[in-house]
Amino acid sequence: MTVLEAFGNIAPGGAKAARGRTETQSANLGTETEITMKDTVTRHDWTLEEIETLFALPFQDLLFRAQCAHREHQAANTVQMSTLLSVKTGACPEDCAYCPQSIRYDTGIERESLMAINDVAERARAARDAGATRFCMGAAWRSPKKKDIEVMVAMIREVRTLGMESCATLGMLTREQAKELREAGLDYYNHNIDTSPEFYDKIISTREFQDRLDTLEAVREAGMNVCCGGIVGMGETLRDRARMLQVLANLPQQPESVPINQLVAVPGTPLAGQAPLDPFDFVRTIAVARILMPKSAVRLSAGREQMSDELQALAFFAGANSIFYGEKLLTTGNPDVEHDRRLLERLGMRTASGAPGALLA
Numbered sequence: 001m002t003v004l005e006a007f008g009n010i011a012p013g014g015a016k017a018a019r020g021r022t023e024t025q026s027a028n029l030g031t032e033t034e035i036t037m038k039d040t041v042t043r044h045d046w047t048l049e050e051i052e053t054l055f056a057l058p059f060q061d062l063l064f065r066a067q068c069a070h071r072e073h074q075a076a077n078t079v080q081m082s083t084l085l086s087v088k089t090g091a092c093p094e095d096c097a098y099c100p101q102s103i104r105y106d107t108g109i110e111r112e113s114l115m116a117i118n119d120v121a122e123r124a125r126a127a128r129d130a131g132a133t134r135f136c137m138g139a140a141w142r143s144p145k146k147k148d149i150e151v152m153v154a155m156i157r158e159v160r161t162l163g164m165e166s167c168a169t170l171g172m173l174t175r176e177q178a179k180e181l182r183e184a185g186l187d188y189y190n191h192n193i194d195t196s197p198e199f200y201d202k203i204i205s206t207r208e209f210q211d212r213l214d215t216l217e218a219v220r221e222a223g224m225n226v227c228c229g230g231i232v233g234m235g236e237t238l239r240d241r242a243r244m245l246q247v248l249a250n251l252p253q254q255p256e257s258v259p260i261n262q263l264v265a266v267p268g269t270p271l272a273g274q275a276p277l278d279p280f281d282f283v284r285t286i287a288v289a290r291i292l293m294p295k296s297a298v299r300l301s302a303g304r305e306q307m308s309d310e311l312q313a314l315a316f317f318a319g320a321n322s323i324f325y326g327e328k329l330l331t332t333g334n335p336d337v338e339h340d341r342r343l344l345e346r347l348g349m350r351t352a353s354g355a356p357g358a359l360l361a
């Protein structure tokens with residue numbers, strides 16, 4: 001019996017169905033196995049009910065299932081490492097309730113104009129020398145202006161010259177802008193849907209959920225890899241989490257990279273007082289993302305500084321295989337590199353030398 005066949009009793013139809021099964025039904029491995037096998041290929045027709053059923057599985061069953069999907073589609077014990085740099089910080093006109101960079105909230109962030117190209121190149125080189133394979137440049141813009149794109153193009157070229165994969169997160173893009181970035185050699189564009197379409201307007205009022213989807217479409221059309229995920233722990237329901245993952249999994253092409261951020265509750269933002277998420281619910285979200293998007297890299301993103309080593313190990317077991325590496329995210333902290341290296345070593349994990357999805361300029 002293969003490891004997948006061991007799932008004979010956890011076919012779609014779910015935990016409740018599995019628990020209510022008679023012995024004869026459970027013994028019907030032929031049919032069950034067939035359903036389970038079908039379930040492990042990439043699908044774009046996930047129903048909300050199916051996803052909620054996954055969330056409702058006993059924790060161990062969910063993790064076992066996620067680990068099997070992981071073993072089938074991903075390199076085991078391997079982590080891809082991206083380093084972030086905020087190339088333009090603060091004074092963002094948007095009102096994202098989680099974000100310390102919005103001009104509307106008093107978070108003590110100093111506004112900084114767009115960095116010099118040489119300084120960015122230097123930071124990228126340091127990240128590469130420390131072991132990162134991808135360099136991700138973030139800017140606190142609603143959307144970039146023409147002159148911003150010109151500078152970003154130069155930065156992307158520098159990163160590519162260093163032999164690193166390039167990623168940028170600059171806000172909403174037009175089709176033309178996406179094309180220009182792609183032509184400069186941009187491998188990935190990060191643009192998160194952040195939460196479910198239903199919860200979206202509780203978090204952001206200055207743009208619509210559809211605006212995010214439009215940018216994602218422009219990025220795809222330009223031929224770039226998509227990095228798209230969201231945040232958990234903002235007060236959303238379990239159904240919202242399921243819906244967010246449903247939208248991601250059912251995109252015409254699943255994102256190559258799926259960052260799952262745990263809210264960093266920054267003082268001064270409207271979500272500053274948000275109660276922390278149950279860590280097991282965080283791990284469940286990673287596991288469901290892994291099952292739904294078996295071929296994507298699932299990134300254990302913001303919030304790692306607040307997580308124990310044991311929780312991170314559990315998240316890796318649930319299918320996370322990418323991290324942000326380096327002492328800072330954009331404006332908030334991240335574990336120091338020595339700690340991360342030691343953690344990976346303690347877990348017998350190795351670093352990926354570049355994701356297979358990277359594009360050639």
Ligand code: SAM
Nearest residue numbers: 098099140141169170171192261262263264302
């Ligand atoms: N301005 C661009 C945009 O919104 O797409 C790019 C930068 S923005 C900071 C990138 C992503 O970081 C957000 O979409 C959100 O998912 C994540 N993020 C921002 N602040 C966060 C926080 N306090 N906790 C967790 N994730 C956060």
Ligand code: DTB
Nearest residue numbers: 138169259301302329330331332
């Ligand atoms: C993503 O999903 N998370 C990163 C990256 N994409 C750009 C950003 C996390 C930001 C956390 C808050 C901060 O440091 O400002």
Ligand code: SF4
Nearest residue numbers: 092094096099102140
């Ligand atoms: Fe601006 Fe992006 Fe922060 Fe929203 S998440 S306030 S768009 S920097």
